[in-house]
Amino acid sequence: MLRNRLSEAMKDAMRSKNERVLNTVRLMMSQLKDRDIAARPKGITAIPDDEILQMFNSMIKQRRESIEMFEKGGRPELAKAEQGEIEVIQSFMPKQMDDAEVAAAVNDAIAASGAASVKDMGKVMAVLKEKYAGKMDFSRVSAVVKQSLG
Numbered sequence: 001m002l003r004n005r006l007s008e009a010m011k012d013a014m015r016s017k018n019e020r021v022l023n024t025v026r027l028m029m030s031q032l033k034d035r036d037i038a039a040r041p042k043g044i045t046a047i048p049d050d051e052i053l054q055m056f057n058s059m060i061k062q063r064r065e066s067i068e069m070f071e072k073g074g075r076p077e078l079a080k081a082e083q084g085e086i087e088v089i090q091s092f093m094p095k096q097m098d099d100a101e102v103a104a105a106v107n108d109a110i111a112a113s114g115a116a117s118v119k120d121m122g123k124v125m126a127v128l129k130e131k132y133a134g135k136m137d138f139s140r141v142s143a144v145v146k147q148s149l150g
Helices: 002-016 019-042 049-072 076-090 099-113 118-132 138-149
Strands: none
Touching: 002 019, 002 049, 019 049, 019 076, 049 076, 099 118, 099 138, 118 138
């Protein structure tokens, strides 16, 4: 499903001559193809949508890090370009969970994994990644998990 949406978005961007969207979608499709090729030795011809969403999350994380570096380096025009790419990538992802939903999901995951301390954080994060891939930003969720366990 995500693959079809990417293809359609690329066609639409070409028709409308939207360079920012076109370039970002091409980049996304390129990374997707790389992941598909890397999965072939495992007998997988095309990675599933949940792995595609994880790939999108990592792309967003990379761009946020780049934005931080560009702002520190006094390059606001590059930071703005990266923010534009984040917006395009996010348009392909499901609606992100709000803070209350994240807190409830973390509490459920703690109960499901039987976590008792911060040492069990990996178990909780594994449960969350399995159930909520693409629906939450795991770099931010880790702080909530630490707080709940600590």
